[in-house]
Amino acid sequence: MSFEIINFVPKEANEELLESYFDFAETTFMEIYPTDPLVPRVLHLKLLLITRTGEKVIRKLARSSKSGEIIGRLYLMIITEENTGFKENKHSVEIHINVLNDLRYKSIVQEFLIEAIKELQCYEYVTTVDTCSYLERDWAFWEGLGAKMALEGAQNRLFMEDIDWSMIKEWRHGGHELAKKEQVDLFSFERCPEEIILEYTTTYSEIIRLMPLGEFDYIPEPTTPFTRREKEENHKKTDHKWYTLATREKNGEISGLTEILYTESSPHKVEQMLTGVKPEYRGRGLGKWLKAEMMVFIKNEFPEIEFISTGNADMNAPMISINDRMGFKRVLTEKCYIIKLEKLKKLMSININKEK
Ligand SMILES: CC(C)(COP(=O)(O)OP(=O)(O)OC[C@H]1O[C@@H](n2cnc3c(N)ncnc32)[C@H](O)[C@@H]1OP(=O)(O)O)[C@@H](O)C(=O)NCCC(=O)NCCS
Incomplete structure (x- = not known):
């Protein structure tokens, strides 16, 4: 099979390359989500053009020499000093x-790995390669290389017709009782108000760090007022609405939050993002209350959606306990792997030698 590997920089790519890239991306999307509508190309392009401070993204494509068709893609995300x-x-x-x-x-997969190793030579501080996939053939590939499974999780979906509204009502009632008894306030925003942005992003960073990450040896990067505003801008550029609901205790502390993303370009779904409660405020029904209030908001705001989608690690028992009761169902299994770069280099040099 003859192919060439080319760099892919979306903002510099011509129309023809972009269209071939979308053809490829849509084929791989349909392999994973055969019944879901495709992401409209206009939105897909906007998503490709997004950049984030402190992240260097390298994309390469494999193009068939015969047909010109794109047959593979390499994506690398390296963290930089910012x-x-x-x-x-x-x-x-x-x-x-x-x-x-x-x-x-x-x-092509091995060729991409060799390309990745070459690119990473410029980043001496990189020692570990992380990857996640929903596809069994990818799991077999990484396991074949001796990569360690770091985390197993799932994409779960809650279809609107499966929601037990009487239970949601009960959870809201529990929340309202707690609010009265312990003077807990509920507040919401799209753009984080300037006067609470430092406090909110500090709490967010604390909570997201408590999410179980299995054998991964990294932390979710801290959110700061700058990164919050940058994400807000990026969501705006890609026509996404980002809604947050949070709780504040009588002592003034923010204790919990839940957030969702929605775009009119994919009107069939809402993405459930982080839900978290600070450890000292857990076990009082705040998690269930936040999720129940958000559910009512979603029903009123986006009555046309089919489902809410979320990703959860299998080891996250409290979150799964809440989600299962709400009616979330596993639709895809995701496995994440880690492998040392040194090990990959050795394996690839063996393969290079074998090919000679
Ligand atoms: C998930 C989380 C938000 C729950 O917050 P909370 O305020 O304690 O939630 P609630 O009190 O409303 O409900 C927790 C429920 O989980 C159940 N639960 C707790 N630990 C459990 C376990 N190990 N196994 C099964 N169920 C468990 C509780 O029994 C409770 O249900 P009940 O009140 O009906 O008995 C909180 O644990 C958290 O912030 N985790 C870290 C962040 C995270 O991982 N978020 C999910 C990723 S998006």
Whole structure:
């Protein structure tokens, strides 16, 4: 199979390359989500053009020499010094290799790995490669290389017709009782108000760090007022609405939060993002209250959606306990792997030598 590997910089790509790229991306999307509507290309392009401070993204494509068709993609995300989690996470690189499901293209995966190793030579601080996938053939590939499974999780979906509204009512009632008894306030926003942004982002960083991450040896990068505003801007550029609901205790502390993302370009779904409660305020029904209030908001604001989608680690028992009762169902299993860069280098040099 003859192919060439080319750099892919979306903002510099011509129309023809972009269209070939979308053809490829849509084929791989349909392999994972055969019944879901495609992401409209206009939105897909906007998503490709987004950049974030402290992240260096490298994309390469494999193009068939015969047909010109795109048959594979390499995505690398390296953390740079401006990243708020640089000190703790700089050793980690995120890698995604996607190749069309065709045995003829199997060797492209190894070619991409060699390309990735070459690129990473410029980043001496990178020592660990992280990857996640929903596809069994990807799991087999990484396991074949001796990568360690770091985390197993799922994409779960809650279809609107499956929601037990009487239970949601009960959870809200529990929340309102707690609010009266212990003077807990509920507040919401899209753009984080300037006067609470430091407090909110500090709480957010504390809570997100408590999410179980299995064997991954990195921390979710701290959120700061700057990174919050940058994310808000990026969501605006990609036509996403980002809604947050949070609780404040009588002592003035923010104790919990839940957030969702919605875009009119994908009107069939809402993405449930982080839900979290600070450890000292847990076990009082705040998690259930926040989720129940958000559910009512979603029903009123987006009555046309089919489902709410969320990702959860299998080891996250409290979150799964809440989600299961709400009616979330597992639709895809996701496995994440880590492997040392040194190990990959050794394996690839063996493969290079074998090919000679
Ligand atoms: C998940 C989380 C938000 C729950 O917050 P909370 O305020 O304690 O939630 P609630 O009190 O409303 O409900 C927790 C429920 O989980 C159940 N639960 C707690 N630990 C459990 C466990 N190990 N196994 C099964 N159920 C468990 C509780 O029994 C409770 O249900 P009940 O009140 O009906 O008995 C909180 O644990 C958290 O912030 N976790 C870290 C952040 C995170 O991982 N978020 C999810 C990723 S998006």
